Amino acid sequence: MVGLGTACAQEPHQDISNSSSFKEMTGKKADPKNKKLETATFATGCFWCTEAKFQQLDGVKSVTSGYTGGKVANPSYDDVCTGNTGHAEACNIVYDPSVISYDELLAAFFTAHDPTQLNRQGNDVGTQYRSAIFYNNAEQKQKAEYYIAKLNQEKAYHSKIVTQVNAAAPFYKAENYHQNYYKLNPNQGYCKYVIQPELEKFKKVFKDKIKK
Template sequence: MNTNIQKIVFAGGCFWCTEAVFQRIKGVEKVVPGFSGGQIKNPAYREVITGRTGHAEAVEVTFNSDIVTLQTLLEVFFSTHDPTTLNKQGNDVGTQYRSAIYFTTEEQKNVIEAFLKLLNDKNIFKNPIVTEIKPFTAFYEAEVDHHEYYNLNKEQPYCQYIINPKINTLHTHFSDKLKTT
């Protein structure tokens, strides 16, 4: 097995947004929308959106650390959602929309903690960062109609008003990190 292939789970509000963002980064091999951080096994979307399962809408990101560093993925993550709002991203409100990172190795944990310290030391955000940092326990893949949502529905109003600005941020600040189409 290639030891440079790693997984990490990011929750940055709606998983449609987070999936669309990370799919475009060089070195990211796979992005799967789903749920993490909750109490029940195999939750369905209709259960998660009630907020009662404890899960966050999240994406499992498989990446090649020889091509893209965790540091870069963290820069992208913190640039494309608001890590200072508790259980809320824009109009999406509830614990299922919280900001969270579920790390899979101690090395990832150390990189994340150092990155958060840097953000806080430099006062990058006006308000305190509330991103939940926890060890990975389980990830449950979302139903197929949530996969590739942005790519298949770019004309939908949610995609136009919520996801397009995140994609524009990628093109503005991370153009050298984007996959070529």
Template sequence: MNDTTLQESGIAILAGGCFWCLEAVFKEVAGVHAVQPGYIGGQLPEPTYRQVCGGESGHAEAVKIVFDPQRIEYRSLLEIFFAIHDPTTRDRQGDDVGPQYRSAIFALDDGQALIAHETIAALGAARAFGAPVVTEVVPATHFWPAEDYHRDYFAHNPKQPYCQRVVAPKLNTFRQKFTRYRRL
């Protein structure tokens, strides 16, 4: 990605359980230039995976998504986000339990926060999940990139049991439900 592409791009930072799941899905979204797993929302500088997984750093596993707003809107990214994780469980996604797996939208500006709140309100009004959405909408803080071995984790480890049991079903949900957003 060149400097001009980056300047014309939008950025979204989302947390919804394990970042391997989010990365695998958003890498297939048309208009997304890059997806980087990392950590955000905690107290420790330069947190490690071990510190974050221990639940003591306060960070969430998240992805930073660099996208082309002319090809996909921020609101559409949130639509995908809410379809591929459970936004009704606090600090939990399936068997992954702890604050590092919380559902959160880290807004980079007031416009993103407004869109996030509107999206959550619409989901609540539609009773989309049968339970209240507990996704946090908070201002973005420093995003710490995850260790290199987390990048493209699903692509490099598709047969790994966690990937088969957790990541693959979320990717399949995206592929079936969002054909209009899939990268060709």
């Protein structure tokens, strides 16, 4: 990140909640019969922001911030910040598919950041801040590619989506101080002035899926 004061600094991104693609994603409800926990792996720029948003969703059991998609084993935060490891800041999201569907999580993914920015989100610049979906099975891959194509066809965004869709790779948990960052540091400057406004917008869009 650019620094603690400007980390997660993101420009306002486009609201796609009225698009037919978004409505299709959020219309695919959970399967009450599927009780086995599953994992979604998303990169939306700064993982502090990603974590804070996905933790709000009913059916999400845990969110772990970490590094994936690169070539260096057990990287440190400083290693990843160089942009030379190939890793993206990402989150492993363990969820209950009987409560929330992968389609709904994809809707959250496309709302949580601007997927048209290449290797950056706002002031955070570098391949470590790329937009990426790391699929854990063939169904996740199919859905990710389907919705990206549909969003592009619909021109839901002003520009073409640049999100990478890659097979899940080894995921390295980030240092402990990165975990639950917003929850543990709510009064820190960027948490109050950057993450909190983003979070409030996110919660309005997903008001029916927010944890009680």
